[in-house]
Structures are given as structure tokens and as C-alpha cells.
Amino acid sequence: MVSERGLQVLRAIVQDYVDTHEPVGSKAIVERHAFGVSAATIRNDMALLEDEELIAAPHTSSGRVPTDKGYRVFVDHLAELRPLNTAQRSAIASFLDGPGDLDDALSRTVRALTQLTGQVAIVQYPSFARATVSHVELVQLGGGRMLVIVVTDTGRVSQRIAIVRDDFDDADLAVMRAELGALLVGKPVREGLQKIADHLAAPSAPESSRTSATAAIVRVVAEELEEFRQDRLVLAGAANLARRESDFRGSIYPLLEAIEEQVTLLKLMSEMVADEHGLAASIGRENDAFGLGEASIVASDYDATGSRARVGVLGPTRMDYPTNLAAVRAVARYLTRLLEEDESSR
Known part of the structure; x- marks a missing residue:
């Protein structure tokens, strides 16, 4: 069992060793810290700390350094944290x-x-596994590229580009946004992933450039939602x-x-x-x-x-x-x- 003064000596050794990167001796402790006792008394305290395996002598040095166990005791007995300036x-x-x-x-x-x-x-x-998809946005970039933006209620925002091959007019874009919204918005991430899996597995309508683009976008969204869970x-x-x-x-x-x-x-x-x-x-x-x-x-x-x-x-x-x-x-x-x-x- 370490005494209160022993803990104070350990605290001094940790502080001085962190500051100087040099093993700490009893004389240095007496000079730097106001313990009001002799170096011989500090040496006795240090011997007890060494018996408890809280400090150790590196090589043949007369000073001591904290052990991992010593650092643990030091941290566990911190009276207060030093406030930031x-x-x-x-x-x-x-x-x-x-x-x-x-x-x-x-x-x-x-x-x-x-x-x-x-x-x-x-x-x-x-962890966004329990997050809910609050918004899905599509921004047409031209050249068959679509920026897909997914937002959750926890503030996570992702942006990915889907290759959709064709460009679409405003009416087609509105339909695609509505389809994605109905599939995902208001759904937890886990449920959204399941909805996407079901959507991709379901028999599809006759393929058109719009349905093909929607499928490509849905796959990109699935990749993003999977990342949200990781x-x-x-x-x-x-x-x-x-x-x-x-x-x-x-x-x-x-x-x-x-x-x-x-x-x-x-x-x-x-x-x-x-x-x-x-x-x-x-x-x-x-x-x-x-x-x-x-x-x-x-x-x-x-x-x-x-x-x-x-x-x-x-x-x-x-x-x-x-x-x-x-x-x-x-x-x-x-x-x-x-x-x-x-x-x-x-």
C-alpha cells in the first residue's frame, strides 16, 4: 500500500521524468519539490515505490523512472486535470x-x-447504423455523370458520383428523385440497405435509360450506406x-x-x-x-x-x-x- 507521501513522490518522479527525460534522483526531488523532508527520507519512499514496481532503475543510474504500473497509479490518482490556457x-x-x-x-x-x-x-x-436517411439529392454534372448526395438525421453527408451514361431533363430527374426518396427517406440505414437489396432483386420494368440510371444510382447509395455502418x-x-x-x-x-x-x-x-x-x-x-x-x-x-x-x-x-x-x-x-x-x- 502506497502512502500519501509516496504518491506525492511518485507524482514528482513522473512530472520530472516527463519534463527532462532523465532518471530522477532523491536529491533532485528535494531541490525541485517542497516536501520538507531530507533526501534520505525521499530515498526510503523511493525504495518502497520500487518494491511496489511503480518505479525502476534504468541501467546503473542512481535515478529512477516510472514503470507502466507507476504511470497507471499516477493517472488513477490525478486530483484534477491541468486546465488549458x-x-x-x-x-x-x-x-x-x-x-x-x-x-x-x-x-x-x-x-x-x-x-x-x-x-x-x-x-x-x-456509428451511423441507427441513423435515418433524411434527404437524397441528385445533381446532374453532364457527360453521363450524376452527383449523388445522401444526408442522415445525424448530420452525416456523403457525396459520390454515379456513371449513368446519359443526361436527363428536369422531368426525368424529378421522377428519379421521387423514386429514391420513396425508397430511402425516413428509413434507418439498416432498413434502407434492405430496401435497396429488395429493389435490385425485384423484377424490373422494361429497361430504359432512366431505369438503368436509377439502378446505377441505387448501387452507389448502397455502397455509401454500407460505409455508414462501418x-x-x-x-x-x-x-x-x-x-x-x-x-x-x-x-x-x-x-x-x-x-x-x-x-x-x-x-x-x-x-x-x-x-x-x-x-x-x-x-x-x-x-x-x-x-x-x-x-x-x-x-x-x-x-x-x-x-x-x-x-x-x-x-x-x-x-x-x-x-x-x-x-x-x-x-x-x-x-x-x-x-x-x-x-x-x-
Whole structure:
């Protein structure tokens, strides 16, 4: 059992090691922190922390560094998160303010977060499996190309081009819009996909250029709705891993592979257990099952009109946990507010 002063010593070791990247000794703790006790007393506290496997001696150094278990205890005993300063809050606002659809908002979110933290920023798309199709629009581009726009009640907007071979007059376009509207508008994504499957399987009327074009458009819409059901991530700042490669004991290749493939990160982000404030952290060896035992992830929940997802950062275990947790919490809150305002304005 770690004493209260032992936790304070652990906190000092974590803070100093994150700041300096140098093992921390008892003399340095006495000089930098007002404990009011001797270096010998601090050494005894450090010995107890080492017995608990919360700190360790790298090589033959007289100083100590936090272990993954030590970082976990540090995070679990954070009294409060360091508030963001005015410049940091302004940076979030400048990145996220302004019009744009969900794709644009999430892209701006990861750019803001990687700039704030210097880590790899990650944001989950909310699940749209329960979303309802609210609008389908067709815009004729000429040359046998049709822009197909699908909008859901959760704010997701997709735009795809269908090759329809012919151009159509306004009357034909109105009929095609009506057919698509009757098929999809007001239907949940799952139901819309089933309606499309039934439509394509049903015996068709004698083929005309319009019915052929409608079938091509329906197939494009089906591809989009299928994407709506799939979880995915937006990431930024992967180059930060290379800049901090010395913070990793081994190769950063597994992290780069996880970023590229996304499946591992999606699973990890989904399984992290959040506290009562919606904050979650998964540290070092806690990620061994995902092949990411060299890294830590901190994340916060955000709300996208009723569908919850996560925004977070990935980096080495030697990271500034209080600041990074405060950053992901602030960005998540701002993103939630942005999406709520967008929903209320529609």
C-alpha cells in the first residue's frame, strides 16, 4: 500500500521524468519539490515505490523512472486535470469554428488535437447504423455523370458520383428523385440497405435509360450506406512518432502499422473503460493484447446527436498525461457542442 507521501513522490518522479527525460534522483526531488523532508527520507519512499514496481532503475543510474504500473497509479490518482490556457482554448476554437459537414469537423478536430499535444490524434466516427436517411439529392454534372448526395438525421453527408451514361431533363430527374426518396427517406440505414437489396432483386420494368440510371444510382447509395455502418477513424500527426522515437524501447513499426490498418486502434478505442467523466487511459503493457505495449492512449467521449464516440491521442508512455487528458476532454466538449449547434440549425 502506497502512502500519501509516496504518491506525492511518485507524482514528482513522473512530472520530472516527463519534463527532462532523465532518471530522477532523491536529491533532485528535494531541490525541485517542497516536501520538507531530507533526501534520505525521499530515498526510503523511493525504495518502497520500487518494491511496489511503480518505479525502476534504468541501467546503473542512481535515478529512477516510472514503470507502466507507476504511470497507471499516477493517472488513477490525478486530483484534477491541468486546465488549458487561453492560447490553447483559442487554438481549439480557431480550428473547429466555421461551417462544414461532419467529415470536415472531424478532420479539423484531429489537426487541432495533434497541434495541442504533439501526439498522434485519433477520432472515431460515431456509428451511423441507427441513423435515418433524411434527404437524397441528385445533381446532374453532364457527360453521363450524376452527383449523388445522401444526408442522415445525424448530420452525416456523403457525396459520390454515379456513371449513368446519359443526361436527363428536369422531368426525368424529378421522377428519379421521387423514386429514391420513396425508397430511402425516413428509413434507418439498416432498413434502407434492405430496401435497396429488395429493389435490385425485384423484377424490373422494361429497361430504359432512366431505369438503368436509377439502378446505377441505387448501387452507389448502397455502397455509401454500407460505409455508414462501418466504424472508422480519422488520424493526424503520425510523424510525431518518428520525432519521439527515442521514447520507445523498441520499434515504432507496430504503431505505424496499427495507424495504417486502423482495425487494432478501433478495437482498442472501443474497449477502453471510461470513468464517470468520460475519460479513459490505456497505458503501456495494458495494450499488449493489441500489439501496442510500447504506447499509451488517452481518450474522451464525445456526443454526435445521440451517438457516442471517442477522441484521443496516441503516444509513448512518457507523455504529459494531465495535459493530454485535459486536451482531449476540451476538444471532445467543443466537438459535442459544435455538432449540437449544427443539428439545431438544420
